[in-house]
Amino acid sequence: MELLRNVDLAPFTSIRIGGKASFFASVRDPEALRDLIFFAREKDLPLFVLGGGSNTVFGDVEGLVLNLRPMKRLKVVEAKGGLRIEAGAGVPLREIVSLALREKLKGFYRLSGFPATMGGAVTMNAGAFGVEVADFLETVTFMDWEGKIHRVGREELDFGYRRSPFPGSGVVLSCELFLERGDTEAQAVFEDLRRKRNSTQPLRLPTSGSTFKNPPGAYAGKLLEEVGMKGYRIGGVAFSEVHANFLVNCGGGSLGEVLRIVEEAKRRVREEFGIELEEEVRLVEGRCSDGWKVL
Numbered sequence: 281m282e283l284l285r286n287v288d289l290a291p292f293t294s295i296r297i298g299g300k301a302s303f304f305a306s307v308r309d310p311e312a313l314r315d316l317i318f319f320a321r322e323k324d325l326p327l328f329v330l331g332g333g334s335n336t337v338f339g340d341v342e343g344l345v346l347n348l349r350p351m352k353r354l355k356v357v358e359a360k361g362g363l364r365i366e367a368g369a370g371v372p373l374r375e376i377v378s379l380a381l382r383e384k385l386k387g388f389y390r391l392s393g394f395p396a397t398m399g400g401a402v403t404m405n406a407g408a409f410g411v412e413v414a415d416f417l418e419t420v421t422f423m424d425w426e427g428k429i430h431r432v433g434r435e436e437l438d439f440g441y442r443r444s445p446f447p448g449s450g451v452v453l454s455c456e457l458f459l460e461r462g463d464t465e466a467q468a469v470f471e472d473l474r475r476k477r478n479s480t481q482p483l484r485l486p487t488s489g490s491t492f493k494n495p496p497g498a499y500a501g502k503l504l505e506e507v508g509m510k511g512y513r514i515g516g517v518a519f520s521e522v523h524a525n526f527l528v529n530c531g532g533g534s535l536g537e538v539l540r541i542v543e544e545a546k547r548r549v550r551e552e553f554g555i556e557l558e559e560e561v562r563l564v565e566g567r568c569s570d571g572w573k574v575l
């Protein structure tokens with residue numbers, strides 16, 4: 281295992297913002313992951329598991345960032361009525377989306393348009409246009425924080441709106457999906473959804489996707505628009521002119537600016553509507569983040 285020091289994190293995120301990680305390692309197999317978990321425990325380092333970095337903004341982090349992207353094993357087998365797909369945590373979501381389109385598999389192609397890994401998509405239970413990753417899951421294989429590997433059926437895992445038991449329960453190593461055949465309209469619906477996405481989301485500037493979860497019965501983007509946050513800018517960071525819930529990096533943005541703009545948005549929505557917005561994006565700095573596993 282190669283352990284790196286003082287690694288720039290911005291290139292590992294879709295919003296291209298980041299300080300440095302005091303420790304950083306790319307994980308290729310479960311044995312290396314186990315060694316790294318034990319190393320972190322010995323050194324009292326918090327751990328952050330990184331997938332595609334499309335839902336993450338970093339500052340300077342005092343801990344060990346584990347890059348799961350090299351875990352790219354993909355196995356596809358024919359099953360009754362569809363395909364069974366076993367995907368390593370680092371497999372790009374878009375690879376499965378392309379496969380689903382090619383093979384006219386139902387529903388999964390709706391999850392197109394974001395640069396996630398399968399590990400991150402399972403962890404966030406990513407969703408779009410009426411489907412979410414958990415709808416297609418059969419099993420998840422993960423390593424717990426003691427280094428033990430578990431393979432667990434979907435029905436035993438508690439998924440919710442942009443919520444899963446991970447990384448709390450451990451690191452997702454791979455997942456098994458079943459995608460049903462028979463969507464003859466797949467390509468046409470996909471093109472339609474792509475047009476919708478392209479006209480409602482920022483395409484030209486680096487972004488971390490939705491900043492806040494939708495509160496029950498409301499849309500975060502609409503609330504933000506109503507309190508004047510659309511296009512609101514602090515330094516190099518702004519809420520997009522195209523989609524008020526998407527933060528964009530206009531150039532030279534920092535986590536400090538992200539934290540300030542997030543606080544301002546929360547304050548305005550709280551004061552105007554009495555609603556407490558909850559971050560969907562992971563904000564990671566020092567030894568703090570809701571994505572950290574503190575060992």
Ligand SMILES: Cc1cc2nc3c(=O)[nH]c(=O)nc-3n(C[C@H](O)[C@H](O)[C@H](O)COP(=O)(O)OP(=O)(O)OC[C@H]3O[C@@H](n4cnc5c(N)ncnc54)[C@H](O)[C@@H]3O)c2cc1C
Nearest residue numbers: 331332333334335394396397399400401406407452489571
């Ligand atoms: C342009 C754009 C559009 C987007 N549109 C959508 C959308 O329509 N719907 C949607 O749901 N999201 C959307 N997102 C957000 C984002 O793509 C998803 O949340 C995605 O699931 C994050 O995956 P990732 O691999 O990039 O995760 P990361 O950002 O790397 O990590 C996210 C969280 O998952 C944890 N994690 C990552 N991998 C693992 C693992 N193997 N084991 C345990 N924990 C892990 C991290 O610690 C972190 O807490 C969008 C983002 C962008 C940039």
